[in-house]
Amino acid sequence: MTVTATDRTVREPVRPTACKGPVRHPRPTGRDQYTISEVAECTGLSAHTLRWYERIGLMPHVDRTHTGQRRFSNRDLDWLDLVTKLRLTGMPVADMVRYAELVREGEHTFPERERLLTAHREDVRQRIAELQSTLQVLDYKIDVYADARRASERV
Numbered sequence: 001m002t003v004t005a006t007d008r009t010v011r012e013p014v015r016p017t018a019c020k021g022p023v024r025h026p027r028p029t030g031r032d033q034y035t036i037s038e039v040a041e042c043t044g045l046s047a048h049t050l051r052w053y054e055r056i057g058l059m060p061h062v063d064r065t066h067t068g069q070r071r072f073s074n075r076d077l078d079w080l081d082l083v084t085k086l087r088l089t090g091m092p093v094a095d096m097v098r099y100a101e102l103v104r105e106g107e108h109t110f111p112e113r114e115r116l117l118t119a120h121r122e123d124v125r126q127r128i129a130e131l132q133s134t135l136q137v138l139d140y141k142i143d144v145y146a147d148a149r150r151a152s153e154r155v
Contacts, residue, residue: 033063034072043080050080056093058083058100089124 040047053059054070059079063071086096099116102109 032074034077036070036072039072039077039080042077043084045080045084053080053083057097058093060100060104086120089120090127091120095120 034042036047036050039045039050043050045053050059050070054062059076062076063073065071083096086099087093095116099113102113102116
């Protein structure tokens with residue numbers, strides 16, 4: 001949606017149509033507490049990875065029961081969706097931890113968060129271009145071999 005105000009145009013951020021990948025275990029309606037094994041099943045991350053994320057500060061402040069068992073919330077699952085996407089793009093763990101720190105520090109860190117994500121987006125775009133170039137080479141080689149196979153079959 002574009003909103004025009006006087007001489008400037010303001011664009012609303014485009015939300016991804018699918019922020020989440022395939023969910024193995026959909027969140028039960030009306031629930032907001034999950035065990036580590038439920039979160040592992042839902043996200044595809046191992047319990048070990050979830051504990052590690054918590055230890056390095058990527059998943060801070062996970063609630064605990066009176067016996068010390070972790071209880072993840074829907075908000076935690078949303079955060080893990082984002083972390084998983086950042087990891088999939090190849091963002092270094094140190095940058096993800098820095099981003100998490102900035103989020104915890106509050107809204108005054110918006111400019112730094114934007115810079116961090118913008119720089120990473122450039123890296124992702126560059127890798128995509130490299131992959132597209134590599135794909136063209138693969139397509140060319142596949143075509144060469146397919147043509148050679150077809151030629152040999154005609155003989």
